[in-house]
Amino acid sequence: MFSKDVYINRRKKLQSRVESGIILMLGNNDSPMNYADNVYHFRQDSTFLYFFGIDLQNHAAIIDIDNNKEYLFGDDISLGHIIWMGPQPTMVEKAAQVGVENVKPMTDLTKVIGDAVKQGRKIHFNPPYRGENIMLLSDLLDVHHSKVKEMASLELTKACIAIRSVKEPCEIEEMERHMATAYKMHTTAMMMAHDGVSEQEITGVLEGVSMSGGGMVSFPIICSKRGETLHNHNHGNILRNGDLLLVDAGSESPLHYATDHTRTTAVGGKFSQRQKEIYEIVLAANDTAREATKPGITYKECHLVAARTIASGLKDLGLMKGDVDEAVAQGAHAMFFPHGLGHMLGLDVHDMEDYNDTLVGYMDEMERSSQFGLSALRLGRTLEKNWVVTNEPGIYFIPALIDTWKAEGKFTNFINYDKVETYKDFGGIRLEDDILITENGCRILGERIPITIDEVEATVKG
Known part of the structure; x- marks a missing residue:
């Protein structure tokens, strides 16, 4: 992970290029190879990695352009997970590493996006490429999965391209x-x-x-x-x-x-x-x-x-x-x-x-x-x-x-x-x-x- 300021500055650049609404970024999760506990090698979504730096499964993030707030979604792991995976940093600790102040459990993502949909707010997300995230977006936005990709934000995508093209x-x-x-x-x-x-x-x-x-x-x-x-x-x-x-x-x-x-x-x-x-x-x-x-x-x-x-x-x-x-x-x-x-x-x-x-x-x-x-x-x-x-x-x-x-x-x-x-x-x-x-x-x-x-x-x- 780079220094905290790197991720803070990247998100500031992104906010300056997106006019209004909220930016939703989904991290990747494990994908089963042939049964649930035997998974392909985990690879984090590159956009999530670029702006939020967390190289772990089961995370999402929101940048609220209109209210100038950022949220990291995810759950602290249980004792059972610690037994198999070892100690892991808490959500608060992970958020602090990349300069995010607000932390919410993953279950809150549905409510936050649902409220935004009801309010008619623009929800920006990049074109999804994994089936699991397409289905998650389908549920969050309450649309058929076949419609998800066409709802991706061209404004956000162009902003990400402009920022990520120039290497720091x-x-x-x-x-x-x-x-x-x-x-x-x-x-x-x-x-x-x-x-x-x-x-x-x-x-x-x-x-x-x-x-x-x-x-x-x-x-x-x-x-x-x-x-x-x-x-x-x-x-x-x-x-x-x-x-x-x-x-x-x-x-x-x-x-x-x-x-x-x-x-x-x-x-x-x-x-x-x-x-x-x-x-x-x-x-x-x-x-x-x-x-x-x-x-x-x-x-x-x-x-x-x-x-x-x-x-x-x-x-x-x-x-x-x-x-x-x-x-x-x-x-x-x-x-x-x-x-x-x-x-x-x-x-x-x-x-x-x-x-x-x-x-x-x-x-x-x-x-x-x-x-x-x-x-x-x-x-x-x-x-x-x-x-x-x-x-x-x-x-x-x-x-x-x-x-x-x-x-x-x-x-x-x-x-x-x-x-x-x-x-x-x-x-x-x-x-x-x-x-x-x-x-x-x-x-x-x-x-x-x-x-x-x-x-x-x-x-x-x-």
């Missing part, structure tokens, strides 16, 4: 400190990338490294020699010399801030000439996109910088042809680069996307593209100082996509399908860093994980 010094320090765990995760994967090792074995070790560093993984690990599948969560393959191992993995810090990196490694520590050629294009895209990243520029333009670098490199290899700028404008490059350059990073690995990824990633006056590939860009808006974003270009040879576009005759003036056919067994390469937007540019958070061909080969062999 304490957040940057927490994220930077935890980058050491990310570094260890990915260098460990590289050192394990040898003939005969299973993807599952590496995945299990990486989860252990994350837990040893302070927290669970920030998303299910992608660890596969079939890197052309963008979110490949199958870990059933055995590595062989000559394979490329793509590892997209992150860890949560003790305060739940996420890391998110990708590295692609030559199994056995030696890239083939063909692998080197594609790898160098992706690395160049990573570097040129980062060099373009600074306050005042849209991340859509950074994405297009990466796309043009990729298209130019593939043209040099004979896989693409024609005018590079026109190829990118029409989206021909997206057969090889079908996703966006990156996304926000913070308390969520895709920060705040429980609100709505377009609201988070695009400005009111900026329409999200419907073009294949570009439509998958999660962050397109103008960058600001102290945002943290990911930079993750990639090149993939996806047989089903190649076959479909070839059969449709798409972009034959930009894609050399005869040569592309010879790469259908290649797989995919992605290289991802976490970057902080600074006063005049950006910088990589933490020590950069080995990324050049020489660095990666040396790490595998080391």
Whole structure:
């Protein structure tokens, strides 16, 4: 938990951005895995964690804008719970830690919200994503559960996005400190990338490294020699010399801030000439996109910088042809680069996307593209100082996509399908860093994980 003043100041900022009414924030509860007492790992709601800091089950909070009061709802635990869980701070003690004066039992939440509904007061809440909280809101507001999400407050959501996008010094320090765990995760994967090792074995070790560093993984690990599948969560393959191992993995810090990196490694520590050629294009895209990243520029333009670098490199290899700028404008490059350059990073690995990824990633006056590939860009808006974003270009040879576009005759003036056919067994390469937007540019958070061909080969062999 950060200092009390951090949470007090965050709530003050929020109050200044919401005109009137009450703000309702629900924490998360345990969710049963297969029976009531065997639960999934608890993860607190990020918005509740950001504004109230309490990382425990069965809490809710209200900020009364009109009367300038804050309330924390929850119950002191019984002796029976103490026997199983150990001593816990009282509600009053927890409230004091985050600067809240008013404490109420959880049962009072129904009455407080019910009274507000009767008075016709505006009740602000963010879009819920857990079934338990959707049902609780349904009961509190006395509406059918299917209507709950459409009642979420756009005013509150936009206010939360504006505040949480800009990372405070304490957040940057927490994220930077935890980058050491990310570094260890990915260098460990590289050192394990040898003939005969299973993807599952590496995945299990990486989860252990994350837990040893302070927290669970920030998303299910992608660890596969079939890197052309963008979110490949199958870990059933055995590595062989000559394979490329793509590892997209992150860890949560003790305060739940996420890391998110990708590295692609030559199994056995030696890239083939063909692998080197594609790898160098992706690395160049990573570097040129980062060099373009600074306050005042849209991340859509950074994405297009990466796309043009990729298209130019593939043209040099004979896989693409024609005018590079026109190829990118029409989206021909997206057969090889079908996703966006990156996304926000913070308390969520895709920060705040429980609100709505377009609201988070695009400005009111900026329409999200419907073009294949570009439509998958999660962050397109103008960058600001102290945002943290990911930079993750990639090149993939996806047989089903190649076959479909070839059969449709798409972009034959930009894609050399005869040569592309010879790469259908290649797989995919992605290289991802976490970057902080600074006063005049950006910088990589933490020590950069080995990324050049020489660095990666040396790490595998080391």
